Amino acid sequence: MKKIFLILLTAFISVQGMAQQQADLRRKISVSGSSELELTPNIIYVNISLREYFKDNNNKKKVEITELETQLYNAILKAGIPKENLTISNLSSWNYFNNNKTKNPDFLASKQYRLKLNDLYKYNEILDGIDAKGIQNTYIESYDHSNIQEIKKDLQIKALKDAQAKAKALLEAIGSKLGDPLDIQEQVNYYGNDFKTMAVASTARASEAVTLEAPEIEVKKITLKFTMNVIFEIK
Template identity: 50%
Template structure:
């Protein structure tokens, strides 16, 4: 019977395997120890956390209006229907006369997508169309409404409004809020004979407010009369308020 000696191939192979296993175990233990060491590292830097804010109110200069037009019988005579095409042409001409770009007027909806079939079925069927109009001031809108037959107007209302220079203004206010936070941190740190170091965290807090317009007559409902309809609207201003939460390092 033969026994493996130090020079036997099987003995050498077994020794190599044991050596590699020991190296692997040592490496694994070292990795676990290092991971735990880093995970237990505590940030010992002294910090100061402050909020800075900046706000501004602006008057809307972009207004989106909804206009609904409907066919009607002239003098209540069923044989004298004013067709939607005639009313629509009147609207487009009024838009042009008011100096409003034609692309600012779009169709929102048509009551009865197959209204031609409805007309054949029921001669008294009245077609209605809804439009969306973008204006930059209400004077042009009032001028437009003066040129449209009031009997064809079902209703008008304000869908929404905006401010044309809103994006540059947002950027400006955020910068001011950030500077306000830095100024606050500076005088608080100085009161403790410290100074502010580098910012460690910055968080933006958005407080935009777009209030709905207030109507003096609730809805801008058209009067069924020959008089022009010019509603009065009170617009609340758009209030922009930005807050910045900043964490600074506090140093001696």
């Protein structure tokens, strides 16, 4: 039984090897196709950092982080943004208690939040609803698009068709015909002005009496580019 199996396996490998040799002898043409699209993001992720501060020079009257957080939460609801769009990304409260397990009155707690926006103009409206001296910093963290997967798929197809059109035109110029694709490979995608491009929007330190002005920010367009390397058979 083992001998029969070995004979069949050897025969199979031989057939596979002959088929591979025949494939290698086929006339082929290798081309690259590309597609490109400039896209305006419709999802913006913003980082907002809040920090407690003292109202007086004697460090007696403190604006608590809970008060600042409530201001942020109410400003988001007033702007018509779902509360689910706001999440905590980081916090600093490790020394809020001293060795005696009592609150340290001199410690200024801070929290960082991640806010998902579809309209950047809402950003100014939200910041206006927060005590400016409680805003430590804020910046655009990243960009995205709600239909990014569909857009990528469409660009991939267009790049593939571009490769096919190139190969067909080249072969027709020498009197040959285009056959079926033998191999398709996608190059690393290119994203101009990457979704994770970071830009500082504004900063307000708790120790300074700063009036936070509306930041003038334009959402950068993103350039998506796809390249497909295709090998076609020549008939």
